[in-house]
Amino acid sequence: MPVFPEEPEIHESLPGPGVPFPRESDAQALHTPASSGATATAPTTVAAVPVPGPRPAPPRAAPSRSDRPGPPRLIPKPGPAPRRPAEAVPQVEVQRVAAAPAQALDRADEAVDRLLDAGRDPGQILVLTLGEAHPWQQHELSFGEERYWAQLAEGGDVFYADAGLARPVSREVVVLVANGGPAARAAEAYTAALGRATALLVVCGEAGPAAAAGRPGRA
Template sequence: MPLIPEEPQIHESVPGPRAVPAAGRTAPTPRPVPGPRPAPMRSAPGAPRGPVPAPPRRAAREAAVDAPAATPQIQLIPASPEGALDAADEAVDLLLDSGRAPGEVLVLTTGDPHPWAAHELSFGEASYWAQHDAGDDVFYAAADADRALARPVVVVVVNGGTDAAVARSLPSAMARAGALLIVCGDPQRVNALLAAGV
């Protein structure tokens, strides 16, 4: 009876491959197993072993309140007081066509109200402001409407009003604009008021 050589034993402490592939064949690369990632382990001496608890999550709104307010970009669209509403409507159309959600846009008028606002106010202030609070569509209001809340884009229509009223409206509109403030009006008048008050 032929002698069978004793098989070598592989101990866990011995580094290296567990099996040798046959000549001409490569060993398959182990693939990661999908599933949750293990939590990092505590390494401080005396600390209990186990996963490190994740820091508490804060709501995005809380984080936004804590973050310093960034100054919005300002764009000026030249328009006469008579043509400012049309310029604002074109600006809103371009914003929506470029991917802005309707609820991200607030339009403020310094003179006569926008025709949409006048129409909606004919049904009563409660339903008008309910549309504002829903925040799912472009909202039109008077520039001095304190109840109109901040939105990412604010469009100011300088379609009338005294210089003092417009001068008060511009800083208020800038404070409401999260990313972009668009002013539709006479460039000389707007620039003079911006330089004086904003």
Template structure:
């Protein structure tokens, strides 16, 4: 039968999966072809989110070595937006590879909604989650029982200047590698330079 010019001629040598195997041969399963891999993100590259992107984790000090001072990062936010900024910072940290158990979120004003919800089940259950250390934990900045973690995020969402001035050095002492403070830059800088 002659070919019509509109019909393309298909040769048997054209590679690709076959719908029906040839007689005497098993059907071949198509295999994925490796393609280009995305380039790794470099510091300074703009990402899809706004805000600071946490840097790489510093190496852990050897046993007996003096602990280094945590890096301090300020995220400008009004008091009423500090919780939202803290939540976004936590998301960025987790997206950057931080384990949830490495992050502690402290509030200087009203408690974080997660903390308020968990406390409704009782103090014992709430602190058991803290002690397990396998998830982000939310507490009041003056909660003495909150243990140190590699990253501490402070939401300056209220509280007097005296309360915030006490909370910031305490948060710095709890932060192993990184302290992120979300709040009004003028207020935070004045209190940081005064006491931290």
């Protein structure tokens, strides 16, 4: 048998550029991969993942009214200090008991009794004599000067002393006994007794302005 040489295998090739395909179906077949018998899987839809960005800042609270800047405060200029009302000087009541020098001591004892009956504290009564010392003063001095002045410091009873008392003593009620002495001394004693009394001055006899206007020079 005659031997024929093998014919070369002819491979299909795609037409070059500008060469049209024989059929439109052929072009689609070339670009469509051959199925191997497996079922075609529908394309999976991937959900879009949001890209993280900068976090929104928290809302800022509105500043309170006290924190808001306001108009500058005006500092008042210092002015003169207000004048304080003058302190009221306590008024001392003056009561007069008419009496001659010989009866002035008796009238003074009666005045002291009325004051005690009215509720006055004995330690707030001071009796001053212009002439002879009161009998109670003489009695207390009989126990000595120390004991006598101790009663004044204790302030527990009526105290009897001379009108020329040099010690600083003040009590609510002062009873001035004009039982002797010159008119000039009576005027000085009246002024001093008025300064010692804080509420009431009882003048038994002629002493002070009324005595000077009445019968000056009478002892």
